[in-house]
Amino acid sequence: MSVEKPYVSLKAFLSKPDTEYDDLENFLSSGNYQNFELSGSENLSGRLYVKATEEKQPTWTPFINSGITGNLELSNRSSSAVLLIEVNDRVVAYTFGYGRFMLDQDRFLPDFGIRTALNTLRHDSLKSVDIFTVDRSAVQKRTQAVRSSSVDVFGIDVSKDILRAVTGNAKEGISFQSISGGDYVYSFSAYIEFEDLIETSQSLISYYTEESYKEQFSWVDNIRRLKNDTKKSELDEVLRAAIDVKNATDLAITAPEVVSWDKISGFSFTRSKDTVYPTLIIEDYLNSLGDDSITLNTLKNHKLFIYDLDSNEVQHSLYKSLYFEHTDASKTFILFSGDWFEIDNDFIVELDRALAQIQISDLEFPTVHNWTHEDKEKIESEGDYNERAAILKSYHLLDKKLIQSRTTTSAIELCDLMTDDKQLIHVKHKKGGSSGLSHLFAQGYVAAEVTISDREFRKKARIKLRSIRSDLDSLIPLNGISSSDYEVVYLVLGDDNSTVKSALPFFSKINLVKAYENLTQKGFKVTICGVAKERREPPASTDENEA
Template sequence: MPKRKSTRTLNVRLLRTTRTPETAFSPSFAIGEARALEQRPWDGVDGASLFIGQVYANPPGWTDFLAEGSADLPTDMITSGAGAVLFLPVKDRTVAVCFGHVHLALNDDAFERQFGLKVTLNSVPRGNIRTLDLATPDAVTFQKRVQASKDSDVQAFGVDMLRDLARVAGGTPKDEAFAKFVAGKDAVSITCEVEPANIHEKCAEIVRAYKKKDYQKEFAWVDNMRVVHERDVIEALDVRLFEAICNLRDGKVSDLHMAPPEVVNYTEGSQLHYNGFGSHGKTFHSLSIDDYVSELERCNFEGDIDDVKGAHRIKAKGDSEEEFSEKWRVYDCFVFETSLGTGASQQHYVLFAGDWYQVEKKFKKQIEDFFDATEKVSIIGATECRNEEELITDLHANRTDLLKLDQEKINPADVRYANLEPCDFFSEHKEFVHLKDGHSSGPISHLWSQGVVSAEAFISDAEFRKKLRSKVKSFGRGFEIHLPKSTDKVVRDDFKVVFGIMRKPYKDGSLGLPFFSKVSFQTAAIRIQQQFGIPVAIELIEKPASEVAGTEDDGDDE
């Protein structure tokens, strides 16, 4: 009777085609360096090689703490970690089977990204998922891990297939001979029956699983976007970014613009400093690529993209604050879209909140087509108001066709303290107008959410409609005739949800939204239109370009 193979868990990576085993290590572990692992042969597989050794051996970091109260601690204590990596050629690719702590010695840039994720999704049916890590990129990127007690359908994990990035997946493969369990991101962890004599065969199976396109049937959304980690690709993208900065300095057109990388607590009219290149605290009132570029020119900046990424900073403070409390890298505030390659190999990328994202071409077109097809209206028009607060005050004072409901709170039925704001303005044409100063994608994403919550309450909650009509009637301007009574059937097509976003024009005078704002808009618009049956429209409200305060601060130029 043949000997049964042992069940083991292997950690497997795939070298990029431009790399060799000798170039797969981080600099301190590179061939010829003092910490390089020892290279050994691997019998039975032509071209295979094994690297093995001690990855680290250091005194425990906690001994200094204990030595404060006990001076005679042993001196021969160490924490150590051994590791090994077995490189196996599999046709035109090279697989790396990793053991112990060898990951600390490897250069992540040498290996294929999403290798483990694609092996998993090509071998695990959508109903056999056990764990899923997701990230939702936005002004603040949210990450979550969802684990099920047993194999479950991917839909049970609450995936937003437009917005979510799949980071890690794990589950039970359909083919039990392939593996009992598989999980992965860049590396794949595979629990399977394997022995040294057939490890090459198992690696060949893993590579075949990676090359399949099965995942595109049930998990096609994982290709929509991915964070770019490869340093060489990031360097090429940063070259394009710096070209855009140089073009703006030369007076040429570029779509490069700026937005805070997080939701901020200051409003337009506060103070900003661009620091790190001799600007000496010249004060601006809002974040603007034009202001940043003008400062580069004024200060005769002659550095490169590494200087921009490493040294250039932004400080901000509100009018009531004494110190500049907000601080970001300028690089983290860039919003930029570009592409690399030509023809069929061309790839699209978006820089947002300091990370580059690769955007699948069909997905990008889908998002852009949806946004372009959305009705565009002109209810507000261009404004000289600098922020949302000023705009609401101006409209309330001068527009008789709009009823201000900003800060008017209504509780839905059976809910206390919900304080739901129906909209900022209700129009005589039955439009629920939600306004937001779109200086960053955080407020824009919040705007979409406001529209969804308000529309849901209006359609599904008769008590909410009754309170809304009563509130509107209390202003004595007759707008209640445009709202149904609580007992009336809502004619959904009679109403419209309008999102008004204040935006400064790009260099060429056009108005637009960041790509990720368009992604989150589509999710919200589909829900309002399809689930609640209310049409949706957009108005991009042109606001003035920022103005320099005309003062300089003697504070630090950080």
Template sequence: MELSVHLFSEHASTRDDLLDPPDDATIRPANKLADLDFDCELAYVHRRSSDLPEWSRYVRPYFDVMWGTRGTTVSAALLPRLGDRFFAVTFGHGRHILNNSLLVPDFGLRVTANSIAPDAVTAMGTSTVGTVSRRTNQIVNMPSTLDAFRLDIGDEWVRSLAGSTDEELAHAMSGSQSLRVRVRDEHAELKRLGELLDYLLRQYESTRYQNTFRFIDALRPLPLHDDRIERLDTILLNRFLDPAKHPTIAVAVPEDRPPEPTFFRLTKGIGHKAREREEIDLAWLHAQKHRVHRPLEQIRIGLVDAEGDRVSAPRPLREYLTTETELDGEMFALAGGRWFRVDATTLAKVERQLDDYVVEYNDPIEPRRIGEHEGPYNDRVAEIAGWINMEHHQKQVSATGATVEMCDLLTEDLHLIFVKSFGDSTRRSHLFSQGSVSARLFAENAELYRENEGYRDFVYRLHAERWPYTVRGNPKIVYAISTERKQPLRELLPLFSRINLANHARTISAFGYQVKLAKIPVVPAIPKARTAGQRGGRRLRDDSRARPQQGQLF
């Protein structure tokens, strides 16, 4: 038998604190028919089943479809108490009547990590916590060690874990916030539940998991009742209201949404009848922020697919924003509407990796002008410095058929320079990935379609044609990022961009190539010359001085 178990925090003092049913659900207490050895009550709810689908209105007038009848469903939650801690064991949709704000967010994960053996892992769910959220669920066909799973420790939040156990009470577990525990037959009776819960609480409080699964502490979600959340939300609101001063905020679709090729937003709550369907865009959100009193809550976003079918009910804007910040000397990150505390050990590890694998590029690089796009900038720099603009020499790799951009600029010292503006984390993630892909193809000398030439051979040939007498060494991967901000570039990179850079730099270093980080300064554009028809003293409008819109610059 499988049971779904939840643990409430110490802030739950009475059973009245435990339940928070939906508006259309009425909770009823169940009368006891027999005594138990522990304190326990049962709450259940009759709830109307879901309405007909939205699309039914389109076809019902014309086609006779057996839609069925609307009925009721029964969900329940056992609410046992052991000492001063409350639990919930839910059945059906019973989890939806619980007060989610008081549930321990990592109860199931911690219990599972403390209960399964290192070689008995059967499944793992991970998510990256950043602007680009990647959610994975990995399942193996037999209990295995962690080597059977792909996990980027420090870059991914392990949100769920599953495995088998040889414990007397249970033989399998899977957990995230809640715990699914497969109870052995001899314990599959309600009268034995107190014994099981006592064991699970001791497993939750244990630290044995740190021997094998310590990485689950790298990113830990804050309980919803944590008093730091209000302070963190205040920081989030200030950043949203003043994006020019705080550019470290971005929009990301919550990772628990179904994958669709195209997402749109269905906005509600801006005015009484506002209903707009647009692609999710931070600039649009900024344009609406002064129309509501509390933008993080009153601007609500629901997802619909490309055909207009609703994918999710409208949710507050806060759940679509990502950022990271320091508070009381600790680092926190927001993703999917949840704040995470970043483990100090993880932060120190990232900084050590950056020290080990990334060095500062000290050679001067031509500044980029405000409004200057990537192509013209690379052309201008290549001409001034005498470098090769590799945008004009792209090739297709035979293994994939994809056109590969070796780099943006190639120097005499065999520096492969990749150029991007600071932008958001998506842009930086793409930049770092370009460098590691190019390093791998260079090391493997991957065969190109054109001329049946190897990747490394092709770069060497272009280099030899331009600089025939230069002795070539190993290439160096240079990430050149333009920004107007004055701080050192490494300090400007947000946490998850630093993690991303450290991971790619470690990969590149494994091929024997050095990684460098270069900051491209941004300067005002050169004014255009006046024409004879201009009035004296008045300059022509210089469109390149205007701030570019998001997505225009490289």
């Protein structure tokens, strides 16, 4: 009578090829660990490492104690273990509890989890997907389906979404169950005994090397991990230089994995460990650096600390927590979760072809003023520019005239400037980087769509127009409005018309094309325009809102 094998859930990591090591402990981050030899089969080579159990008091205990009679004494325990198996000249790590934080992730493949999952899952069995979207800001999202579904159900935009993790059912012939994979880690369940880990580890290596994912998931290579080490080094130097001069324009900081934000109490950094920030923003890290020059090793050695409500502390490499975008003469690269991603050339060609369809506006605008004040470069604020442009060109000023709509989460502007010819002009500084420009293109789309679809919004917009001039409400008729009567104009401050499209950050180009396609399908005309900077003497008052 055969004995049924135990049902086990495992999380696996695969070492990079040709990784040299003297001892299996080289695959772990620094720390003091107990280690255990493996028993059983002579063919099973490896070792188990365990971190001592820690007891911590939940952060909410003092608050509760302040309002009750007596004293509440509670503690939480966290356990961590890593099982390292040597097979086929590689090391497969199986982690338990918080064991993944014991690993030196630089020694493991950053795409093992996601690629192995895509090679072993049925494409129509997906239950959840995690994506990293580069839009108005870098966004991580997890979407779950009620039942097993194909990828198109999850609303993925293949032009700007990076697939980070998937969950689903195994393909026929694969014995694993409850499969999920994301970045470094591949998770699965199976009926196996301890000695089966040799065969299981060999299977994992084989599944990773397959390319069957391209049959249904070829789009994931639109934005793919960069493997050229020389180019990575060049990009790392560009990143280091941007941090050294504290240029946060195309730089952001984010948790390198999806976290439960309702369970997070705060964040801190290596240079300001005792200061716990309630929010996670790049400026707090840059300010913690002082005037010291930054090296790449500094970035990799610095830590982002994340604290949960039970006083547990999780730390991530600061380098792995950075988001950075860089475009050179031929390609665009982004850094996220410690990996450089390269944008597919064919994808860029298609994007440039779409950009070429967007015409330059015929409208004329004044240059944007800039000057030096107290050894710092200043540039005219958007608000000041809009007021000056309205006067010089007889445009109607609608900047900051917010209108509430039942179809938007917050009040919005009809536009910043408007002409008598029904041109809706939206204005944004280029210096705001990818995030600000992407917001500009989304703003123009949302305002135009709401104007056509929401009668109550039009009623309120007409009141705003009458406050400027009694007859201006005719520009937005209450009934019988037609999108073909309107032109949405995107005005970028800082680049002239000759470079306004080509000089856009990569993901801002994507958002411009998306806005253009959506608006023109609805009947709007869409154009873009740029104005260059002009050096002027400082204004009489330096207290005005310079950008």
